[in-house]
Amino acid sequence: TTVPTATPAALVTADGTCPACHNAVEPDDAACISCGAAVGPLPAQPQTPERRIGDWIVVAALPTEAPEAELLLVRRGPEDAPSLLRLLPRGVEPDAGIYTVLEGLDHPSIPRLLAHGRADERMFEVWEHIDGPTLAEIAPELTRRGERDIEDAVGALIGALTLFERRGLRHGNLQPSFIRQRTNSPLSLAITDFSTATVAEFDVEAGRQRPPDRYMAPEAIASASTAASDWWSLGIVLLELLTRGGCFKEINERAFVLHVVSRGVTIPEYLSPRWRNLLEGLLTRDHTKRWK
Secondary structure: OOOOOOOOOEOOOOOOEOOOOOOEOOOOOOEOOOOOOEEOOOOOOOOOOOOEEOOEEEEEEEOOOOOOOEEEEEEOOOOOOOEEEEEOOOOOOOOHHHHHHHHOOOOOOOOOEEEEEEEOOEEEEEEEOOOOOEHHHHHHHHHHHOHHHHHHHHHHHHHHHHHHHHHOEEOOOOOHHHEEEEEOOOOEEEEOOOOOOEEOOOOEEEOOOOOOOOOOOHHHHOOEEEOOHHHHHHHHHHHHHHOOOHHHOOOOHHHHHHHHHHHOOOOOOOOOHHHHHHHHHHOOOOOOOOOO
């Protein structure tokens, strides 16, 4: 059988094989070791243009639950630590006052807002990138570690919400998927995703309309926002941790939301008195009597 030969210095194919016999060829080979054909270098790969948004170089795109916005990993310089850039859809203009409040927050449970601006007619925000797992992901391990770690976690979140309240800031979507682990030992958590955040002027204001979920306060389900709404959400997060998710096992989400509006939340009897006391204060249906 005659082995096919290639013309002198034939280019290696894009998948790194000999163009004559299609066996693998090393990038620096001058001839195919299988058939002896002279080969040239691998074809040059086209360079992807560097994408910039303002002063920030895009490193990678990240998945997001909000398809209308983009989440991007960025750097200002090649040696800088990566940051998180949120590129808003065209036409979305956040209240400028919220950035003043967010830039003034200094708490380990709140990521730092590094910059904000406009590029190609789209607003963007650049945040400290906290890439630890979410509270939803670490909840099973956290509950196994004992109540002390739950106390530390809740204490840190209470500190953050207290600071929010002093500045008139309302997160508006506090839930385990938006709380990330900053460090594991000692345990440190941070509240992320301020896409629904607002700065309030009044105790009760119109809230953003969105599909109801188990973490929404009764007034939020009715499209209202109060200074106590985030505290209800914290209560549900704590209830979920203390019951290891048992309070929501085999519970229909829509049915639970309707139950919250009509009857509130039942606190399990088996929890210790101190936890029951805290949960009863946080999960009071009347927002004017809710603990905060």
